[in-house]
Amino acid sequence: MSDTTARPRPKFRAPRINDESRPFWEATSRGELLIKHCTACGENHYYPRSLCPFCFSDATQWLTCSGRGVIYSFSVSRRGEPYAIAYVSLEEGPTLLTNLIDCDFERLAIGQAVQVRFADTGEGAALPCFTPV
Amino acid sequence: MSIQGKAYIAGIYEHPLRDGTGKTVPQLHAEVAKGALEDAGLDKSDVDAYYCAGDVPGLGGINQAEYMGLRVRQIDSTETGGSSYLVHVRHAAQAIAAGHCKVALITLAGRPRADAKENYSVRPGGGPPADYGFEAPFRPTIVNMYAMVAMRHMHEFGTTSEQLAWVKVAASQHAQHNPHALLREVVTVEDVLNSPMISDPLHRLDCCVMTDGGGAVLVVAPEVARSLQRPRVRVLGSGEAAKHLDGGRVDLTYSGAVWSGADAFAEAGVKPADIKYASIYDSFTITVVETLEDLGFCAKGGGGAFVADGNLISGVGRLPFNTDGGGLCNNHPSDRGGITKIIEAVRQARGEAHPKVQVPNCNLVLAHGTGGLLGSRMGSATLILEREDA
Numbered sequence: 167m168s169d170t171t172a173r174p175r176p177k178f179r180a181p182r183i184n185d186e187s188r189p190f191w192e193a194t195s196r197g198e199l200l201i202k203h204c205t206a207c208g209e210n211h212y213y214p215r216s217l218c219p220f221c222f223s224d225a226t227q228w229l230t231c232s233g234r235g236v237i238y239s240f241s242v243s244r245r246g247e248p249y250a251i252a253y254v255s256l257e258e259g260p261t262l263l264t265n266l267i268d269c270d271f272e273r274l275a276i277g278q279a280v281q282v283r284f285a286d287t288g289e290g291a292a293l294p295c296f297t298p299v
Numbered sequence: 300m301s302i303q304g305k306a307y308i309a310g311i312y313e314h315p316l317r318d319g320t321g322k323t324v325p326q327l328h329a330e331v332a333k334g335a336l337e338d339a340g341l342d343k344s345d346v347d348a349y350y351c352a353g354d355v356p357g358l359g360g361i362n363q364a365e366y367m368g369l370r371v372r373q374i375d376s377t378e379t380g381g382s383s384y385l386v387h388v389r390h391a392a393q394a395i396a397a398g399h400c401k402v403a404l405i406t407l408a409g410r411p412r413a414d415a416k417e418n419y420s421v422r423p424g425g426g427p428p429a430d431y432g433f434e435a436p437f438r439p440t441i442v443n444m445y446a447m448v449a450m451r452h453m454h455e456f457g458t459t460s461e462q463l464a465w466v467k468v469a470a471s472q473h474a475q476h477n478p479h480a481l482l483r484e485v486v487t488v489e490d491v492l493n494s495p496m497i498s499d500p501l502h503r504l505d506c507c508v509m510t511d512g513g514g515a516v517l518v519v520a521p522e523v524a525r526s527l528q529r530p531r532v533r534v535l536g537s538g539e540a541a542k543h544l545d546g547g548r549v550d551l552t553y554s555g556a557v558w559s560g561a562d563a564f565a566e567a568g569v570k571p572a573d574i575k576y577a578s579i580y581d582s583f584t585i586t587v588v589e590t591l592e593d594l595g596f597c598a599k600g601g602g603g604a605f606v607a608d609g610n611l612i613s614g615v616g617r618l619p620f621n622t623d624g625g626g627l628c629n630n631h632p633s634d635r636g637g638i639t640k641i642i643e644a645v646r647q648a649r650g651e652a653h654p655k656v657q658v659p660n661c662n663l664v665l666a667h668g669t670g671g672l673l674g675s676r677m678g679s680a681t682l683i684l685e686r687e688d689a
Contacts, residue, residue, distance in 0.1 A: 182432040186323045190433075201547070211546035213433040217329045219368030219546040222336075222343045239454070239551055241446035243438075243498040251443045253549050260547025263434045276454040293436050 171270035176249055178265075180289035189228060190214055191291040199282050199294050201260055203229040212260035232257050233282035235296065242271045254280055254296050267295045274298070306392035309402075310339025319410030320417075324356055325366045325429035327408035332367055341402060348373035348400035349541070350391055352383035354409045357428030358671050361678055363406070365543030366429050372562060373400040374541045374678065383407075399537075399562075430544075430676075441582075441672070442506060446498040448674045449585040451551045453500065455600065458588065460500055462603030464491035466584040467504050467627050469611035474624025476655040481508045482628040491584075505584040507626035507636065514638035516645075530649040535663075536567025536683040543676045552600075555679025556593035556667060563665075563681035564595070571595040574683070575661045576647040577618055578640035580669035581625040587611075589674065590667055591618075594681065613656040622647065622656035637668040641682065648686045662686045 183191050193200045202214035206223035217224050238261050240252035250266040252274075266274060267285060281299045284292035312334030319327060328351070336343060349371045351360045359376035373394050377386050384405055391403035414426075427435075452458045468488055474480040486504060494503040524531050538559035564570065571594060579587045579594075588602035596618060597605040610616035623629045623643040626636040644666040646652045652661075663685050670678035 179436045181436045182427055184323050184432065185321050186326055186429065187432050209546070213430050213547075215329070215366060215429065216326050217333065217367070219366065222329075222333055222368070224333075238549060239447040239451040241443045241450055241498045241500075243440065243443045243446075244496045245498075249438060251437055251439060251447065253447060253551070255549070256547075261544075261549035262547065263437055263439060265437045276450065287436070295437075 171273075172268050173248070173271060175267055175285055176247065176265075178285050178287045178293050180287040181291050181293065183291060186216055187214070193228075193230070194284055194292040194294055195290065197284055197292070199231040199233050199256075200228045201231055201256065201258060202226045210259045212256070212262050229258065231282075234299075235280055235282075237266070237274065237276050237278045237280055237296075239276060240266060240274055242274070250274060252296065262294070265293070265295045266297065268297045302389070302392040302396045305396035308388070310335040310337075310341060312338050314408070317412075319413040322410065322413075323429060324354070324408055324410060324426055325363060327410065328355060328363050328406045329367050331408055332404055332406050335404070343368065344370075345402045346404045347371055348375075348391060348394060348403035350375045350377075350384075350387035350403060350405040352376060352380075352387070352407065353378040354407055356426050357430075358676070359541075359678060361541045361543060361671060361676055362428035362430060364541045365545070365676060368546060369404070369541075371400075371541055372558065373403065373539060439672075440498070442501060443498040444672045444675060445583045445585055446501045448551045448589065449500050449505075449583075451674075452585060452589060452602075455552055456603065458600075458603035460492055460502070461488050462607045463500075463505055463584040463588060464488040464502075465607045465609070466581065466587045466611065467491050469606070469609060469616070470581065470621055470625045470627040470629075472609075472612045472615075473622045473656050474628035476653045477624045477629055480624040480629040481510055482624070501583060501585070504627075507582050507631045508628065509634065510630050510632050512630065512632040514632065514642050516638060516641050530651075531687040532645050532648045532684050533687050534682060535569070535685040536563040536565070536681075538562030538564075538566070538681045540679045541677070542674070542679060549675065551674035552589070554589050554593050554669065554673055555677050556590045556669075556681065559679040559681040560594035560667070563683050567683040567685075569663060569683060573663055574618070574665045576613075576622070576644065576658045576664045577620050578625075578644040578664070578666040579620050580636055580640060580667055581621055581627045582631070582636065582669065582673075584627070586669055586673050587620070590669065594665070594667060613658060619656070619658050622652050622658070635670075637670070637680075640666045640668055644682070644684055648684050650686075662688075
């Protein structure tokens with residue numbers, strides 16, 4: 167990716183944080199992407215919950231991700247300042263909703279390898295966005 | 300049908316907490332569900348129906364079903380205040396008596412004391428759903444979320460923008476005959492492709508209209524129907540489903556119609572090939588393409604080819620659809636096209652559609668509704684209706 171074609175980052179809104187999601191957002195501000203792992207059934211899930219959505223066990227724990235994934239789907243919204251929403255499938259399994267940043271929107275493709283890049287909201291939590299590698 | 304003796308209450312659980320500090324509302328709903336299942340000795344996978352009211356965050360029960368990882372064939376978020384949950388028991392008993400489900404979960408949960416202490420604004424509707432904080436900052440809109448379905452469909456199956464455009468072309472061919480339609484001008488594939496790009500790959504003309512207004516439907520007992528001087532159209536089969544992101548196992552290539560359609564066809568005892576007319580929810584052109592595949596009108600991935608070349612145009616193609624002009628041209632009142640789908644299907648079954656679009660001998664019709672976000676977090680409902688000859 168050429169930096170000359172990368173779009174400037176938008177100003178992101180801060181996420182709404184609650185007791186269940188706080189560890190996730192504390193981690194993003196440290197530059198870590200967490201998902202949940204269930205020690206009862208062994209499955210990973212996202213968005214993270216207290217109870218495993220697959221087996222309903224409450225024996226879930228946080229798992230730090232590599233931050234690597236591939237674009238499952240994306241769309242560039244063209245009204246106003248363009249931005250790229252995407253579903254990215256993580257190396258650890260789950261697919262998450264995100265934005266693709268610091269890249270040329272005209273060269274994005276499904277299946278492209280991406281790496282997490284945290285976008286500071288300026289309000290205490292960073293958003294896990296992704297950029298092509 | 301009476302529900303007398305047809306349903307039993309098998310599991311109960313009252314949360315021991317009286318102060319919910321440290322817990323979220325979706326979490327509390329899940330914890331009481333887990334408690335009731337353990338009381339009954341049932342597993343979460345046994346649950347095939349979910350009932351909740353306005354204390355559950357999100358769109359009806361769909362966000363909460365996602366949180367809990369439920370796969371249900373019946374979902375009901377009737378809101379009548381504190382009486383809701385008794386209403387739910389009755390509705391669940393009716394559904395069980397009708398054979399539509401076997402294990403119905405009803406939940407109530409909230410944390411008004413903790414909210415007050417933490418100075419949260421206590422909002423009706425249970426506050427934001429659990430997914431909200433993880434998604435809203437990324438600016439999902441209705442259009443870009445449907446656009447991602449289209450992108451993936453194109454990637455996996457080779458579907459083209461030209462094929463999607465044919466859905467709009469067919470709707471416009473029908474709308475020209477509807478004096479009430481918002482857009483009556485016939486458009487071409489080129490018109491759709493040349494309209495402004497809203498969110499790749501959806502153009503403005505891939506999107507439905509925005510209209511005010513509404514519609515209503517009356518469902519009556521057989522003896523009432525027989526007492527009226529109107530063509531009789533009966534519900535032959537029905538299905539409903541809630542599809543969600545399944546803990547991150549995202550698959551945008553199919554919709555809840557896979558389940559709601561299968562249930563409706565099974566109950567009706569008919570096949571897609573028997574259907575003479577279909578009202579297909581058309582918030583966007585991709586909605587129609589994916590739904591037609593999921594209902595079994597064509598193979599998965601074949602929707603683009605199926606809708607092309609006028610195959611949805613009444614009098615031209617194999618499956619006349621949305622002969623009122625649909626949401627794409629006629630009407631999408633209050634940003635919801637569900638009721639207009641039923642209405643045009645009944646017009647067709649009665650033989651009361653516009654003569655230019657009326658399907659001959661139209662005794663068996665289908666109406667399908669899509670709610671929420673196609674493929675990702677959605678409600679799905681299918682009705683199969685049959686004209687009963689006097």
